[in-house]
Amino acid sequence: MADKPELTPAEEAAARAQEQAEQDALPYKWTQTIGDxxxxxxxxxxxxxxxxxxxIKKDSISAAIKGQEEPILAGTxxxxxxxxDSxxxxxxxxxxTKLVEIHLDKINKMEWWQHVVTTAPKIDVTKIVPDNSKLSDLxxxxxxxxxxxxxxxxxKEQGLPSSDEQKKMDILKKFQEQHPEMDFSKAKIS
Structure with a gap:
């Protein structure tokens, strides 16, 4: 994936303003977390x-007022x-007024969405700053x-072995204890 060229602060501000205007023009508002x-x-x-x-279906959504020709929201x-779970x-x-509140449970909980339906204007997901979540939420x-x-x-920051490297070292140590007759001086862990 090619990197986007760096935008000047003015170009960045213009892009954000255009994105906000496109989102404000939608007949709905939406927010997301990494999971929903x-x-x-x-x-x-x-x-x-x-x-x-x-x-609400696995790959599509539709929201309409009965009797109106056009749905408020519809698409893939x-x-x-x-x-x-939605x-x-x-x-x-x-x-x-009243509010129709729709909650969608994402299958891939490691992905930000650029839009609700594929026909809607996209947002720049690289600019999303997620809320600090607690490990207990996962x-x-x-x-x-x-x-x-x-x-x-x-x-790694302390120059110590990772959990996988430590596991391999523990297995080798146990094997060495079980086989004291063998020479492990040239053994390498990879």
Whole structure:
């Protein structure tokens, strides 16, 4: 992937302003974390849940008001989601409107989305600054992987062996103890 040419501060500001204007023009607002995506759509306050048609599938989404020709949001998702873990609700807003809040559970919890649907304008995901999350927020497998990476980084900074290197050294040491008759002076760990 080729690096983008460096933008001047003025070009960067113009690009951010254009991106913001494109996002503001959408009929919905959206936010994301690395694991999920939330969409908010403002609708008239007299609507009830039965007046809405929200269809969340693994690779597509549609949100519409019954009787209106054009949906508010419809299209192909850029990445797959877990429909069974995705939801939508209708709640009252402070003014005379209601909010349709759609929660999408990403399958790939290591990927930022550039847009909600593939036909929408993209955002520059390289500019996303994630909230500091707690290790306790992560699922077991991801947490273990992050903790191992953090441990290995600390070990490397101190000039000490990584967890994998330590494991190999422990196996060799145990083997040496079981076979004192063998010469391990030229043994290399790779």
């Amino acid at each position: 995506l939330d969409i908010t759509i403002s609708v008239p306050g007299n609507l009830k849940g039965r007046d809405l048609v929200v269809d 998702l850029p990445h797959s989601i877990r429909p069974d 939801t939508w609700t209708l709640s009252s807003a402070p003014d005379d 699922d077991g497998e991801t947490r273990g992987m992050v903790e191992k990476m953090m441990y290995d980084q600390r070990q």
